[in-house]
Amino acid sequence: MRKDELMRVYFQMRLARGFETRVAEQYMKGRIGGFCHLYSGEEAVAVGALWHLRKDDYVIGSYRDHAYYILRGGDPRKAMAELFGHSDGCCKGKGGSMHLFDWGINFLGGYAIVAGMCPIAVGLGAAIRAKKEDRIVLCFFGDGATNQGVYHEALNMASLYRLPIVWVCENNQYAIGTSVPRSSAQESLARKAKTAYALPVDVVDGMDFFKMQSVAERAIQRAREGKGPSFIEAKCYRYRGHSMSDPATYRDAKEVEFWKQRDPIPRMKAAIQHDFDVPDAEFEEVDRQVQKILDEAVAFAEAGQELPTARLYEDLYVE
């Protein structure tokens, strides 16, 4: 990959990480309420998965969705405003952190039910097929989702109908406080998908952008060529708890430290400097750009306000 491409990867990961850091700050100040799930640590999964997508491909995923939205090209101001519940948020403040959505970037939602978006991805694939388009659907979900009934229904149907879907399982190894060995009889989530649903599968180091994008590229191509769905199990780690309310006492400090050593952002910087001999100052410039974007996002959100209650009943039905 070229230097400018890799610097863009670095920028994207910094932006995603930085956004989550700002969100945590704002949450602690009481500006963001409810459940708030941060993606910190998993950036390489999303950046890698999305890297080879076209603008017209559909992306759908879980409630840990701030990074999906931003990395798909969403405006961080509209995302922050949505988290603040304001009317100029991407969903007019009616969705909140877990339910970002924006047709303009073909990000079709964050969903709270862990595998609830999986059959919706099947439907999107069916529509693509019916309209004879060659776009694809990329669907993100976590390790916990692989035990819900509807996950199995959806994977089966997608394989049966050979739909253009890439299933990306973000295996950060915990569903809130329940680890994969404590919840999945078949600990290999890839094998679970492969045997039951006849899926081509890849298990990949989700902390490694290069590996992630390579595996995703193949899966996306397969879908686009009409060869049906694929499954990627991205082994990764969330540095924070499940949500802002979770102190994550179920993980020991040594384990967290092990995964922090594999932080995708310093790894990317090291890789770029190794291949292209880029000075630190250039990275610092990118970091400054990121902070400026985030400053603007927070300022935008702070300046907004909620929809008036007179508008409460809008958008329930198409009139």
Add this chain to the structure above:
Amino acid sequence: MPKLSYRDAINQALREEMARDEKVIVFGEDVALYEGSFKVTRGLLKEFGEARVFDTPISEAAIVGMATGAAMGGLRPVPELMTVNFAFVAMDQILNHLALMRYMFGGQVTLPVTIRMPGGGGHQLGSQHSHSLEVHFVHTPGLKVVYPATPADAKALLKASIRDDNPVIFLEHEGLYNFEGEVPDGLDAGVLGQALVRREGTDVSLIAYGAMTHVALGAAEQLAKEGISAEVVDLRTLRPWDKDTVTTSVATTHRAVVIEDCPPVCGIAAEVATGIYDIVFDELDAPVERVSGADLPLPYARELEQACIPHAPDVVTAARRAMSR
């Protein structure tokens, strides 16, 4: 005027809407090759092909989710759940996704999904196959719920439901599939949210829907012999239900009996009765009577099961009670 069965009227509506709009697709368990467990989708696969009419595995949650996603992707899906009883498996997708996604995403999605479901008891199918689930859908903001009583309405309202850009739960009563009624040639889409006065009367309003509309009409005949003039109002749409037509009727008759085949607790009759009290309380000469299905899972034994479902004599008794106040 030609007569069609309720089943054939629905089939005709599907056929016409599929011919009219290539985005309409039909899918569900055994709807294509087998032509439907109740034969409602007979001939559709042959006419429209397997790209638009296809069978699914037994996966009700994914059937609904797929419809939701397909609608987002620009299609107009008309999935079938083989019976309303299997909707329980899909409830998260219906109530926690399809119904609320438009609102949750600030109006960014339009979900023109019509889910067809046959339901109702009375054929010794056992508790798990005999539910009337309308209440669960009517209770849910974001859905529309339709329940036709006649073949003409089945056709006109299914056409309207399919053309509606909102999620619609289209309920059919299994006991009505063979029921024949007049269906005008070229009958076009009806209007959702409109009740219909099927029989005019002056002494008591009998308000019903689905199979219970026929029970109400039977009761009205009996009441006429006793000198009681009953007006029969067929709700046709349960959400939103037509408060104007219902309360105008009650304002005229001053007495109301609401008939539902679902159990009474928080039922359709409870909702309609409350609406009547809210809007025309001063017109009432008696409390609103409710004639409901039994507050039970339905038993298998024939007589026991029939005792759980409203019949004309039950409605007559309730009407007399209203008249006696």
